[in-house]
Amino acid sequence: MHMDEIRRELASIISAVKTRIDMEKRFGVDTITLSKPNKVTSLSLPNAVTQIETIETHVAKKPIGGKITVPTVEANGRSPDDALKTSGDQTSMSEKEQKIKLLEELRKEMMSCHKCPLGKTRTNLVFGVGNPMARLMFVGEAPGRDEDLQGEPFVGRAGQLLTKIIEAIGLKRSDVYIANVLKCRPPGNRNPLPEEIVLCMPYLIKQIELIQPKVLCALGTFAAQTLLNTKAPVGTLRGKFHEYKGIPMMITYHPAYLLRNPNDKAKVWDDMKKVRDFLNEF
Ligand code: SF4
Known part of the structure; x- marks a missing residue:
């Protein structure tokens, strides 16, 4: 040579x-x-x-x-x-392979987590799923019954609706990354407690740092309020871009809320079109 x-x-x-x-x-x-x-x-x-x-x-x-x-x-x-x-x-190793490796290391670290009482009652820890190179990352609230049983976020009815929302903006579920604020299911699907969020949040922060999405989309009250550190209701936060550590973040309703309030689907569609347009311009 x-x-x-x-x-x-x-x-x-x-x-x-x-x-x-x-x-x-x-x-x-x-x-x-x-x-x-x-x-x-x-x-x-x-x-x-x-x-x-x-x-x-x-x-x-x-x-x-x-x-x-x-x-x-x-x-x-x-x-x-x-x-x-x-x-x-x-x-x-490519950047993608490195991210896969580091995500897997994080997942292994979390598997034995019992920092909060939810570690005792979970069936499976629900880490996160999707493309490690995703430009768009969704953050939901916590696993429900189906997610707890399968160990994957957004696999129940709300998850099927999220898949449709993703496809509506021209992406596939495998194009994005999906994670929750809490990694273990609160019993009876009760709301996350503040102390549980505080203890679990470092894992989500690491996931976001590793994925480095171009856009975040917070689904529902708990994801929005946690990532923005605010008590403002999701209804007043949705529809516009906010920022999480320099990453543009859209707030919109949680798919589970949409199942109960289908009339608000149009608002989510409006929010998601803004996400789609942002990604198309980027
Ligand atoms: S919810 Fe989070 S902090 Fe609590 S046990 Fe599960 S992984 Fe650990």
Whole structure:
């Protein structure tokens, strides 16, 4: 391989490593795990950043056609050469594969959660479902009976209506991501308690940070009030874009409410057309 090609290849690997580190930082991770055959080591993110910046500087300085050697920076007993090879292995994963991996790690972490009493009464924890690269993410309230039994959000009658709403704006259910504020079913489908929301909310925050949707859509009172930190009724919040941590967020009625109040379907259709138009412009 020509030396210029090697340099371009190295620059591409370095860029991919930096993207991975940035994603880990945004996800709140402070160490990364690097694996080689028969060996797994951990590296703090500051150390990883220092290493990759040192290597990047070194590669950039080399004259075209010159011999490339990697600098001798040691961390956790590994040479930078090891770091490049290992990082190259890791960053061969696409962004989608990385998100799938991190979502799965989060799901595993949550499976044993008993931070609130709902952990004792659930049949299944309901994590979230959909496209990890989704541009549109829906946030509902909490699992109901069907969701608790199947371990998936929005699978009952309200879920079927949500699927229709999604299809009405030209998307498939598999295009979007769907999650709830609470991951375990409140007994008898009672309303979530404030303390349950406080304890469970960090999981939803991590899911949103990981998915990084272009638009959020909060379904119903609890999702809207929780994400906007307000007590305002959903009827006054719906129909316009708000913002959650810089992400535009539409508020609309929950599909379960629509099953009881079908006359308000037109309002939800109006809200969803705004979401569709926003996504089309983006
Ligand atoms: S509702 Fe949330 S905080 Fe409570 S046990 Fe389930 S996952 Fe944990």
